[in-house]
Amino acid sequence: DVKVTQSSRYLVKRTGEKVFLECVQDMDHENMFWYRQDPGLGLRLIYFSYDVKMKEKGDIPEGYSVSREKKERFSLILESASTNQTSMYLCASNLIRSPGPYEQYFGPGTRLTVT
Amino acid sequence: AQSVTQPDIHITVSEGASLELRCNYSYGATPYLFWYVQSPGQGLQLLLKYFSGDTLVQGIKGFEAEFKRSQSSFNLRKPSVHWSDAAEYFCAVGVLYNNNDMRFGAGTRLTVKP
Numbered sequence: 001d002v003k004v005t006q007s008s009r010y011l012v013k014r015t016g017e018k019v020f021l022e023c024v025q026d027m028d029h030e031n032m033f034w035y036r037q038d039p040g041l042g043l044r045l046i047y048f049s050y051d052v053k054m055k056e057k058g059d060i061p062e063g064y065s066v067s068r069e070k071k072e073r074f075s076l077i078l079e080s081a082s083t084n085q086t087s088m089y090l091c092a093s094n095l096i097r098s099p100g101p102y103e104q105y106f107g108p109g110t111r112l113t114v115t
Numbered sequence: 116a117q118s119v120t121q122p123d124i125h126i127t128v129s130e131g132a133s134l135e136l137r138c139n140y141s142y143g144a145t146p147y148l149f150w151y152v153q154s155p156g157q158g159l160q161l162l163l164k165y166f167s168g169d170t171l172v173q174g175i176k177g178f179e180a181e182f183k184r185s186q187s188s189f190n191l192r193k194p195s196v197h198w199s200d201a202a203e204y205f206c207a208v209g210v211l212y213n214n215n216d217m218r219f220g221a222g223t224r225l226t227v228k229p
Contacts, residue, residue, distance in 0.1 A: 004158070031214055040124070042205060042221040043159075050215065090158055094214060101147050101209035104217060106158035 003027070004107035006091050012113045019078040021110050023091030030096040032074035033058075033104065034066060037088040049074055050096065081114045088112075117142035117208045121220035128196050129228045136191040136223050138180075138206030147209040148189040149217070150180055154202045162204075165189060176200070201227045 007022035045058030163174025
């Protein structure tokens, strides 16, 4: 079974703090993703990574950065948290195979509140 | 780019009743379609997927979905809903040869009445 874990289920931070969200997958997947989930908006892609040290912006990268130093680990960084970044953050991973696309496997999510 | 619309934000059904959740996609070529379920406080779990072949796809937990190219739809169905099916359901569309770009609908929240 694919397992995607996220470092925290709930997180409360103050405005201006630097926030780290970590994600680990155990199935040797090449791709890893960070999404933001908000009511009525579904999932929106923040960043994804297709290899170690490689990253691509998604639809809403502003205010976020990412880091992938090891294949199994993908971190989302909020450089200076703001209240409009209060949301549920979901990490996912999948294989790079042809023809694709392969389904994504999701972690349980981190509900971040910025006060 | 591909996109997905889930017209129903919230649906309520009685336990034991049948269920149909709607999903419409927009994409010029053959889409790759998925349904995910998110139970409260959980991540998304894949229910089923359609790549090609038989347009009626069976999934886990007794769900099925039918791909209708003429209607650009991929509706999810279950003949008899259980209280444990209460969750949020997401339809998603991907494209051939692209493992990175999956678009999700806004979701449909299902409430099950006793």
